[in-house]
Amino acid sequence: MSVAAAAAVHQLVERRETMATAESLTGGLVAATIVEIAGVSAVYRGGLVVYATELKARLAGVPERLLEERGPVDRDVAAALAAGARERCGADWGLATTGVAGPEPQGGKPVGLVYVAVSGPHGEEVRELRLSGNRDAVRTESVTAVLQLLADTLRAAPAPA
Secondary structure, eight states, X not given: OHHHHHHHHXXXXXXXXXXXXXXXXXXXXXXXXXXXXXXXXXXXXXXXXXXXXHHHHHTTOOOHHHHHXXXXXXXXXXXXXXXXXXXXXXXXXXXXXXXXXXXXXXXXXXXTEEEEEEEETTEEEEEEEEOOSXXXXXXXXXXXXXXXXXXXXXXXXXXXX
């Protein structure tokens, strides 16, 4: 996790851009991983832990209708969480995690189904993951995946003006 976090933080420092997080199944683990990196205060604005579904709408700005129709574990919910983190925290980039860590399925969604998302100046990227292992493994792999998605997106994004 820390390698992916260091890569993303380093790229943001070079670009002079900032990030924020909105987390569900990871419950603050993305933020905790990011803030372990020296110099992160130059790029990390803050984050939202929105474990309860209604807080995804109230705090992160996910449309209530989307949550009612599809539930919290959904590709578009992940994108909305990332955009909400970006907007609500005043950051250039927003990261989000939502999914089912287990031990039981949730709302008809299987354990290990996770969506990670990044929202930036040029749109959103979402990855669907089908993870295996216990609850800790699913959460840890989700953190690594969202940080890797950010690093990949930053490499592909045009340099800021």
